Amino acid sequence: MLHLRLITPPDCTDDAVRLIENTVGTTHLVVLTGAARDPEGDVVTCDVAREAGDQLLSGLQELGLEKTGSIAVENIDLSLSRRADKAESDAPGEAADAVLWEHLVDATHEESTLSVTYVAFITLATMIAACGVVLDNAILIVGAMAVGPEFGPLAGICTAAVQRAPRLALRSLIALLVGFAAAMAITVGFSFFMDAVGLFTEEQLEADRPNTGFIYAPDWFSFVVAILAGAAGTLSLTSAKSGALVGVAISVTTVPAAANAAVALIYGDTNQTLRSSEQLLLNLLGIILAGTLTLLIQKWLWSRQQRNSAG
Incomplete structure (x- = not known):
């Protein structure tokens, strides 16, 4: 699993959240309105199966978040969660075969x-x-x-x-x-x-x-x-x-x-x-x-x- 931390301008938050919700293989979505200070905006975090990561990152880049906010990705070494297990099983493909091009x-x-x-x-x-x-x-x-x-x-x-x-x-x-x-x-x-x-x-x-x-x-x-x-x-x-x-x-x-x-x-x-x-x-x-x-x-x-x- 991957952990994403986003800083989004307020006018882009809904689009980013909608994209995450529509991506198969995501879970643990958290939205903190107005939490970011540099740059100012909202903080959005979620976990995503590795095999769905590249698709989600591409979509977030199309929103321009790497220019107006921030996209940070971390590997999760251990996740004890049935929702995480379900997200991984729902995501198409195998994690070992997925390539995160960015x-x-x-x-x-x-x-x-x-x-x-x-x-x-x-x-x-x-x-x-x-x-x-x-x-x-x-x-x-x-x-x-x-x-x-x-x-x-x-x-x-x-x-x-x-x-x-x-x-x-x-x-x-x-x-x-x-x-x-x-x-x-x-x-x-x-x-x-x-x-x-x-x-x-x-x-x-x-x-x-x-x-x-x-x-x-x-x-x-x-x-x-x-x-x-x-x-x-x-x-x-x-x-x-x-x-x-x-x-x-x-x-x-x-x-x-x-x-x-x-x-x-x-x-x-x-x-x-x-x-x-x-x-x-x-x-x-x-x-x-x-x-x-x-x-x-x-x-x-x-x-x-x-x-x-x-x-």
């Missing part, structure tokens, strides 16, 4: 912001991965994958493609490109330092690396795994099962590939640099294609389900 756009917008924190995380992840490739340590590689925040901008690109949001697409693309460029540049400097103090050596990089050699050996399996991970990651975002993102993060070799390319660059190994870059681009492409296709399928299936329910 929530997805907002979440990916935040995750795809080029901030100091984002650059710090992706840089630290790349430096950890650099240590992993030199030491041929799979644990460090997995750790670096989990730390990397690059799925946010990738999800933003997918969402922007489906929702036709060019500003979100540009924002996500800038975060992705600038983030990786900065991380690789700083990792090059980090690798020079580690080489100077004797912790990185060319012999370690060029030695047989059974645990991390796959990072600079792109093949069709790399693309297939990226496709599967992109689909799983997108589903985890749309179904609010964020725990699955950890599994997605450690399934693709984006950050390790960037790290391997940076380390190989300081030793003049153009073959590893190019192959690692190819691995990076292959994984990014696979995630974007799978994520976009997953969202398109979800949108089509949900629209079809809603039409069948209405019929």
